[in-house]
Amino acid sequence: MTMTAQPQSQVTAHEPKVTVHLKIKRYNPEVDTRPHWEEYEVQMSPGDRVLDALHQVKWTIDGTLSFRRSCAHGVCGSDAVVINGQNMLACVNLIRNVGTHLTIEPIRGLPVIKDLVVDMEPFFAQYRSILPYLIAHDDPGYKERLQSPEDRERFDDTTKCILCACCTTSCPVYWANDSYVGPAAIVNAHRFIFDSRDQAAAERLDILNQKSGVWRCRTAFNCTEACPRGISVTKSIEEVKRAILYDRV
Ligand code: SF4
Ligand code: SF4
Ligand code: FES
Numbered sequence: 001m002t003m004t005a006q007p008q009s010q011v012t013a014h015e016p017k018v019t020v021h022l023k024i025k026r027y028n029p030e031v032d033t034r035p036h037w038e039e040y041e042v043q044m045s046p047g048d049r050v051l052d053a054l055h056q057v058k059w060t061i062d063g064t065l066s067f068r069r070s071c072a073h074g075v076c077g078s079d080a081v082v083i084n085g086q087n088m089l090a091c092v093n094l095i096r097n098v099g100t101h102l103t104i105e106p107i108r109g110l111p112v113i114k115d116l117v118v119d120m121e122p123f124f125a126q127y128r129s130i131l132p133y134l135i136a137h138d139d140p141g142y143k144e145r146l147q148s149p150e151d152r153e154r155f156d157d158t159t160k161c162i163l164c165a166c167c168t169t170s171c172p173v174y175w176a177n178d179s180y181v182g183p184a185a186i187v188n189a190h191r192f193i194f195d196s197r198d199q200a201a202a203e204r205l206d207i208l209n210q211k212s213g214v215w216r217c218r219t220a221f222n223c224t225e226a227c228p229r230g231i232s233v234t235k236s237i238e239e240v241k242r243a244i245l246y247d248r249v
Contacts, residue, residue: 046094077164
């Protein structure tokens with residue numbers, strides 16, 4: 001059954017509204033034995049984001065719909081979902097770009113808690129495993145740890161990660177084997193391995209040289225395509241592989 005809602009006066013612009021059809025995978029572990037699809041129609045402006053359409057459903061049709069979001073501006077990384085088969089942030093994709101017929105599912109490879117909300121803990125456990133913080137054993141005293149612009153540039157790309165999990169949950173190797181550390185953890189290891197101020201590159205490379213580390217990557221590029229921050233994920237994985245092979249960062 002398709003449920004409909006009248007537009008609210010909130011949201012954007014003066015563009016004519018369009019009817020957006022949403023087909024959303026629903027699952028409530030308290031009442032459902034398996035996931036099922038529900039369909040909704042909402043009136044939205046083409047300049048609205050998919051997140052606005054989800055809010056419209058929740059606020060005007062079915063308050064039980066569950067999804068995560070916080071910043072609504074592509075910064076916190078909490079609203080990654082699969083939209084028409086592709087991992088995306090619901091808050092940065094406009095209706096005019098994704099179309100008016102949307103199939104929305106939770107990201108894959110992580111346990112579903114309810115509807116579009118997944119348990120991110122396995123993802124964050126992989127992230128924590130690569131020591132995602134600056135490790136420096138010497139005491140700089142009251143001086144700063146200086147770094148040249150060239151040295152800063154080496155890991156600039158991987159500083160942009162917002163831990164949304166779009167990459168890891170689009171990786172076929174991760175789907176098949178969740179012990180694989182995954183592209184997001186490798187990106188965040190890269191961010192410190194190539195930081196000239198850090199002194200634990202060897203430790204991280206040892207971790208990533210294990211069975212669950214970088215060698216599981218088959219260079220399929222799904223991760224790079226999925227990254228909403230435009231990070232060259234596969235390139236950073238290759239750089240980590242080379243650092244292990246040549247024992248040099
Ligand atoms: S390049 Fe590697 S990490 Fe990225 S999706 Fe492919 S197998 Fe997964
Ligand atoms: S590398 Fe990109 S896709 Fe992966 S977690 Fe970071 S921001 Fe998200
Ligand atoms: S809600 Fe924060 S990135 Fe989308």
